Amino acid sequence: MISAGNLSRQALRRLLRQARRALTPTQQKQAAKALYRQLAQDPLFRRSRHVALYLPTNGEIDPRPLLREAQRRGKRTYLPVLNAWPAEKMVFQRLHPGEKLRKNRFRILEPRANPALQRKVWALDLVMLPLVGFDEQGGRLGMGAGFYDRSLAYLARRKQWRSPTLLGLAHECQKVDRLELASWDVALQATVTDKGWYERR
Ligand SMILES: Nc1nc2c(c(=O)[nH]1)N(C=O)[C@@H](CNc1ccc(C(=O)N[C@@H](CCC(=O)O)C(=O)O)cc1)CN2
Numbered sequence: 001m002i003s004a005g006n007l008s009r010q011a012l013r014r015l016l017r018q019a020r021r022a023l024t025p026t027q028q029k030q031a032a033k034a035l036y037r038q039l040a041q042d043p044l045f046r047r048s049r050h051v052a053l054y055l056p057t058n059g060e061i062d063p064r065p066l067l068r069e070a071q072r073r074g075k076r077t078y079l080p081v082l083n084a085w086p087a088e089k090m091v092f093q094r095l096h097p098g099e100k101l102r103k104n105r106f107r108i109l110e111p112r113a114n115p116a117l118q119r120k121v122w123a124l125d126l127v128m129l130p131l132v133g134f135d136e137q138g139g140r141l142g143m144g145a146g147f148y149d150r151s152l153a154y155l156a157r158r159k160q161w162r163s164p165t166l167l168g169l170a171h172e173c174q175k176v177d178r179l180e181l182a183s184w185d186v187a188l189q190a191t192v193t194d195k196g197w198y199e200r201r
């Protein structure tokens, strides 16, 4: 496991992104399958009707088998969509099976923005987040742009509130002994990897 030690957030991010990108296509496929097996029959996934996922980039663990399964079970699925303006805003938009996607400014596929299909974060049941690094205390290190933190900021003020459940998805190699949480960081209930669950105690 990587020790955060006295690495800066930026140095840690670089190290973890390298580890993630070093995985071969075969390892990526196996990890995606293993992640699917960790989650598909879990009550948390089974009972969630409105589920947000992401399309993988840069070696992130691939949740597309889960996305297909969610759609097969008739769940409503959502993807993060970046606003044209203000540029730092991210929303969650309904994705229909087979819908055509286009690349955003980070070359990540997303649906064309349509406010009528967007859903407020608090009205989602389960948000599965991509991440660069995680720890066992619900800590999450993202790409460093703060999109998820900003869209989930309201949760920090409502710690006891039920929804949505925030679940990090990661490769086992993204685990860090301890992440320093910034004041704006929103804690995850758990992170699931290809190897297992890490629940916040
Ligand atoms: N799969 C996935 N989708 C996501 C996120 C994510 O982390 N993963 N995001 C979570 O926030 C948002 C996008 N955030 C991002 C923030 C920074 C960079 C970034 O710096 N990317 C490249 C440069 C790529 C380019 O310009 O072509 C880089 O890392 O150098 C990418 C995405 C919304 N969608």
Ligand SMILES: Nc1ncnc2c1ncn2[C@@H]1O[C@H](COP(=O)(O)OP(=O)(O)OP(=O)(O)O)[C@@H](O)[C@H]1O
Pocket: 140, 141, 142, 143, 144, 145, 146, 147, 148, 149, 150, 153, 182, 184, 185
């Ligand atoms: N709730 C917030 N309000 C305003 N700015 C915020 C908020 N959350 C994060 N930010 C800004 O976003 C920047 C990036 O934050 P951080 O490094 O924690 O991102 P991250 O969690 O790694 O990335 P992401 O959430 O995009 O996956 C911070 O420097 C901060 O200024």
